[in-house]
Amino acid sequence: MKITFIGGGNMASALISGLLKQGYSAGQIGVVEINEDTRARLKTMFGITAVADLKGGLSSATRSGGTHVVVLAVKPQQLQELSQQMRESLDRQLVISIAAGIRATDLMRWLGGYQRIIRAMPNTPSLVGAGVTGLYAVPDVIEQDRHIAESIMEAVGSILWVGDEDMLHTITAICGSGPAYVFYFIESMQTAGIKLGLSENEARTLALQTFQGAVKLANEGDEDVAVLRSKVTSKGGTTQQAIETLDAGDVKNRIIAAVFAANVRSREMSEEFGKL
Ligand SMILES: NC(=O)c1ccc[n+]([C@@H]2O[C@H](COP(=O)([O-])OP(=O)(O)OC[C@H]3O[C@@H](n4cnc5c(N)ncnc54)[C@H](OP(=O)(O)O)[C@@H]3O)[C@@H](O)[C@H]2O)c1
Known part of the structure; x- marks a missing residue:
């Protein structure tokens, strides 16, 4: 199998790194990338072929025989122009688009x-294999x-897998934008820690470790997170005081509203790209 990435930026680099770790060989992977510095970086980091010429990049992979996969990894706003350029060169390749919001x-x-098209909606923890x-x-x-x-x-x-493409908006709102919600929460923990006397470094480490530990605890057991939360919350104790403060600010409903807002924006963006 040959895999050709069109666009060799952040997300393509994450995928290439993951594929090489999974045992794919550098010879199976190629990139078509317009930026010269990025091409040089890809060659140095991964030992793969990176070319500027779209038609040449696609046809050399096809000539090598076997299954040929083309991964579209340019920015969504660059995809329409790229599609026009590559339509003549497509010859039974499987096309996987990772462009957010393009139906x-x-x-x-x-x-x-x-x-022969599959859409994929990854998120940024892909950069670290997670x-x-x-x-x-x-x-x-x-x-x-x-x-x-x-x-x-x-x-x-x-x-x-989703059977209904519309569900990709949900995945975008939960997992695509999700890392930002988590960082927002961690930022708040850090700020509180610093205000309560920790150094910046200590606050960051403690907030990250607490988050990581809680996720591990939830992942490794089969208890619902609401049950896990209630187990930390002794009556009249510190956690109860904290949760009551969050509830007084309607924080849970605001988080739900935030995810809904991301979902609406994802749909709007698809509509906008769909007019091109
Ligand atoms: N990063 C994320 O968190 C994330 C999550 C989910 C989905 N995605 C999707 O993944 C895609 C790539 O995102 P990214 O963050 O990796 O973007 P990126 O770092 O900007 O990478 C895109 C690369 O493609 C190059 N390029 C542009 N037009 C080209 C063309 N016609 N032929 C060949 N190369 C071309 C760009 O060069 P120039 O910089 O010179 O334009 C750039 O190096 C996007 O569609 C995005 O929606 C990203």
Whole structure:
């Protein structure tokens, strides 16, 4: 199998790094990248081929035989122009688009009716191999192609298939934007720690370790997180006081509202890109 990334930025680099760690060889991976410095960085870091020429990059991989996968990893606003440039060069490759918010139907249209398309919605923890990726395949995509997409995205974390493309908006709102909600919470813990006398470094370490420990505890048991929370909350104790303060500020409902707002924005962005 040959995998050609179009666009060799942050997310492509995370995937390439994960694929190499999973045992894919450098010879199986190629990148088409317009930025010269990025091409040089990719060659040095991964020992892979990185070229500027789109048609050459695609056809050399196809000529080598076997399954050829093309991963579209440019920014969403760059994808329509790229699609117009590559439609003539597509020849039965499996196309996986990681571009946020670009609907499969719009991509199919831009690619001149091309159907062998899977959408993947990864998140930034993919950069450290701990991502979550939502996957959606257009109806005619065969099982074997689904397995290929799975194996590529599992190189950087876990995956979840959705049968309805609309659910990718939910995954975007929970997992795509989610790391920012977690950082927001950690930032607040850090600020409180500093105000209560810790150094910046101590506050960061304690907040991160507490978060990590709580997630590990939740992951390794089968108790609901609400039960785990109640176990930390003794009647009349410090945690109860803290949770009551959060509830007084309606924090839980504000977090739910925040996730809903991200979901709405994801839909709006898809509509905007769909007008191109
Ligand atoms: N980062 C995330 O958290 C995340 C999460 C989910 C999904 N995604 C999706 O992943 C995609 C890539 O994101 P990223 O953060 O990796 O972006 P990025 O770092 O900007 O990488 C995109 C790369 O593609 C290059 N490029 C642009 N047009 C090109 C073309 N026609 N042919 C070849 N290369 C081209 C860009 O060069 P220039 O810089 O010179 O334009 C850049 O080096 C986006 O569609 C994004 O929605 C990202």
